[in-house]
Amino acid sequence: MPSPYLLEHARYFVTQQSAAAWREGTGAPFAVIDPDTGDLLASCGLVTIDRVLDSAEVGYWTAPWARRRGVATRAIRAVSRWAFESLGLRRVVWQARVGNHASRLVALRAGFRVEGYLRMADDGGDGWVGALLPGDPMAPVLDESVVRRARLFNGPQPVLAAKGGLRLRPLEPRDLDALVDACRDPESVRWTTVPDPYERANAEDFALRIAPLKWVRGAGVVYAIADTDGAWVGSIDLNISAEDPFVGEVGYLAAPWARGRGYTPAALAALCDWGFKSLDLARIVWRAHVGNVASRRVAEKVGFAFEGTQRAALAQRGERRDAWVGGLVP
Structure with a gap:
């Protein structure tokens, strides 16, 4: 994502990039909307679709005003379920930069099995990688310590x-x-x-x-x-x-x-x-x-x-x- 993120970046993503991904079958981005107000809460979708492997990568972000409400977890479950049932995919992959404990916690709550590290070629940093398969439980019960640690390590090291x-x-x-x-x-x-x-x-x-x-x-x-x-x-x-x-x-x-x-x-x-x-x-x-x-x-x-x-x-x-x-x- 560009930084700083400008209006033209949003306009391009919504009007060109997203539409092209749907049209060409290379991705499937969704807006996540509050059903009562229509306000945008998040975006979640398949950022890549590989029809050779019948695999896709999920991506998501949550607006600051919608965080800590389970929005991203529910959205990734819905998108993953749709990918398996409607697209017939065999695997959904999640990736995040090492240290993004908030994203990792969302993936764990949605049933993804975090399986290791992936070297990131674009900036040299490492990434976490996990996968969800059809039939995997999408609402596992996480030990409360997993949640507390994710929130702890997502912040600065305490003195x-x-x-x-x-x-x-x-x-x-x-x-x-x-x-x-x-x-x-x-x-x-x-x-x-x-x-x-x-x-x-x-x-x-x-x-x-x-x-x-x-x-x-x-x-x-x-x-x-x-x-x-x-x-x-x-x-x-x-x-x-x-x-x-x-x-x-x-x-x-x-x-x-x-x-x-x-x-x-x-x-x-x-x-x-x-x-x-x-x-x-x-x-x-x-x-x-x-x-x-x-x-x-x-x-x-x-x-x-x-x-x-x-x-x-x-x-x-x-x-x-x-x-x-x-x-x-x-």
Whole structure:
């Protein structure tokens, strides 16, 4: 969609593009209208139709004044049902840019099975892709946590307060120098999976691409631990398990100059509390290489119960390492 979207764009879509799609059989756009007032609420339709595969892609948008009313969900169900029954299609595909959790939630509510990622050739970004087949239930019962998470990850990453005046905030460019110094520390290299040697490019990739993308995808969160002056003194992350969405796993790295001050236990306690309350997690896992006593002490201070040793559980620069494992429950 053009940005900014102008009147001429709307006029072209309505008077030329939509009419041509219907005439040529390449698409089927619909207006979604309030039955009582006649006001436009949304647009929903098939943006492409592939008669070779008997497949189509659905697209939709909702006017700001009609959002959070179930308009898009009902519209996509109606269009999909019509596509199967009237056009004889075998599949309806949904796509959205990774991070568009509102669109993803609509698709899930309409019965689409979100099946993976699709590289977007036009701008290099990734997209989510899902499909609906004839006979799939179009009104599945979603766990309330799915709805809450979609709304959470659709917004900005929150800043969390931790004991001692610490803040957990997103990583920023100003953190890069400190991050490089911390990741070059021999103890960091020994006990974590940071690249060795650790270059500034590694820090830039982690802080400016990997960390924000984790939030955008809804896969977890990465935080900078900031002291009372706002300076970076460590990093901490919480990853949602792909196998069990009610299980998370934490990891953390303390700056050498900030160790022994209680910063990491305070940050870990704040992050776990947020994970239980905001993500509805039922269990949070901690793992560390066997022998990493400092990491184990941090976890146990927060209440993690030591559960044992996993053989060859962690990869570190091409080798498998045994891991200690612990768990925390609400």
